[in-house]
Amino acid sequence: MAVNCAAGGGAVGSLPCGDCGPCRRIAAGSHPDVLVLEPAGKEFRIDQVRELCRELALKPYEGRHRVALIAGAERLNPHAANALLKVLEEPPERTLIVLTAPQAADLLPTIVSRCRQLRFKPIAARHLAAILERAHGVPAAEAEAVADTAGGSVTRALAMLRQGWPEKRRRLLAELPELAGGPPLRALLLAASVSRARSEAEEVLGLVASWVRDLAFAAEGVAHLVNRDVRGEIAEAAGRLPGDFAPRAWEALQRAERRLAANVQPRAVLEALFLELAAAGSLPARSGAGAVNPSGNPG
Ligand SMILES: [Zn+2]
Structure with missing residues (x-):
């Protein structure tokens, strides 16, 4: 959101407004330049990773930046991880590739050495409630109740709603x-x-x-x-x-x-x-x- 927000200007360190078109589409999971890859079953399949690499070779549709989120990268098996190495080493222009995992030790060292490590903190319950309300149209009382139980995770909150x-x-x-x-x-x-x-x-x-x-x-x-x-x-x-x-x-x-x-x-x-x-x-x-x-x- 921060790099594609129409209000924030995309400056380093600027926060997304959460309210503009791109922010809303990203929160709703419908922004064409934000690709989320989740494992098909227990592991990522190698063809999922190859498909992602093919997509990343194309230009972004509307965003200033394209973002690929590989959620649960600890479930990349060695073949899928190796297929990802090249794009991690030379990512296309204006492309951010984010891999999430409980800890770096869950990933192959060859993957970790090509990434910068960031710690993602849980989102405060009131911010999470606001995201659910604004981007997902959840009624206020429900949004607060889900946010209180979701442990600061948008993914978990959305799964709870589903x-x-x-x-x-x-x-x-x-x-x-x-x-x-x-x-x-x-x-x-x-x-x-x-x-x-x-x-x-x-x-x-x-x-x-x-x-x-x-x-x-x-x-x-x-x-x-x-x-x-x-x-x-x-x-x-x-x-x-x-x-x-x-x-x-x-x-x-x-x-x-x-x-x-x-x-x-x-x-x-x-x-x-x-x-x-x-x-x-x-x-x-x-x-x-x-x-x-x-x-x-x-x-
Ligand atoms: Zn925005």
């Missing part, structure tokens, strides 16, 4: 207050409905964390909540659940994160977490001044 995350999030946020203090069966059914993939389980943990944080903040009267669109429901739950629900839920979440990182099955992780949330919501308050116990147990 996979219907806003809808899943709404459903989970409606379900969580019922789950806390509810019957165990409810917890098991909820786990069964969301836990197909590890990445989805991670997103669910992120969402539960934001909900628990909001509950704790709401109980203390803090106005700034992450899930602002369900502020009323969160305030209601904060008033109803035992005073020590949030710290107990937080401990359960940390256990769940450790278990997911240790490769325990996502569904088993979520079942245990939701059962703990159900139990924590039905315990008599230990210290919650003003908290109302919904379960009717003598407290």
Whole structure:
């Protein structure tokens, strides 16, 4: 965006406006001079790389610069990497080739030696929300919610949108207050409905964390909540659940994160977490001044 922005002038170090035609087309993935290459399956095929080299030999269509993004370059096998060497060594004029990888050590040394290394920082949640809103037409509340969970990555945010995350999030946020203090069966059914993939389980943990944080903040009267669109429901739950629900839920979440990182099955992780949330919501308050116990147990 910075090198093709119509407003920024393309000067070294200038930031893209995010609003002009080229910026919007780049953010929407429809700019003809921004080529994104992703692996076909587990690895890049050599003909994908050859096709890219052929395209790069042509002049840019409309941009001042052409940009080729090779996303996940750690999945270039040696043949595909070798096919890329020549164009990396002598890139066509006005062409930027960007290879992303978790770390340089994941790439062949012959590739690394032909590149300059840059560290890409995660994008701040509010900037990410603005990108989703302006370039992708995502409603503000949804954009903020996705940005909060996407870990600063546009790619991840867009994947979450494609996979219907806003809808899943709404459903989970409606379900969580019922789950806390509810019957165990409810917890098991909820786990069964969301836990197909590890990445989805991670997103669910992120969402539960934001909900628990909001509950704790709401109980203390803090106005700034992450899930602002369900502020009323969160305030209601904060008033109803035992005073020590949030710290107990937080401990359960940390256990769940450790278990997911240790490769325990996502569904088993979520079942245990939701059962703990159900139990924590039905315990008599230990210290919650003003908290109302919904379960009717003598407290
Ligand atoms: Zn611009």
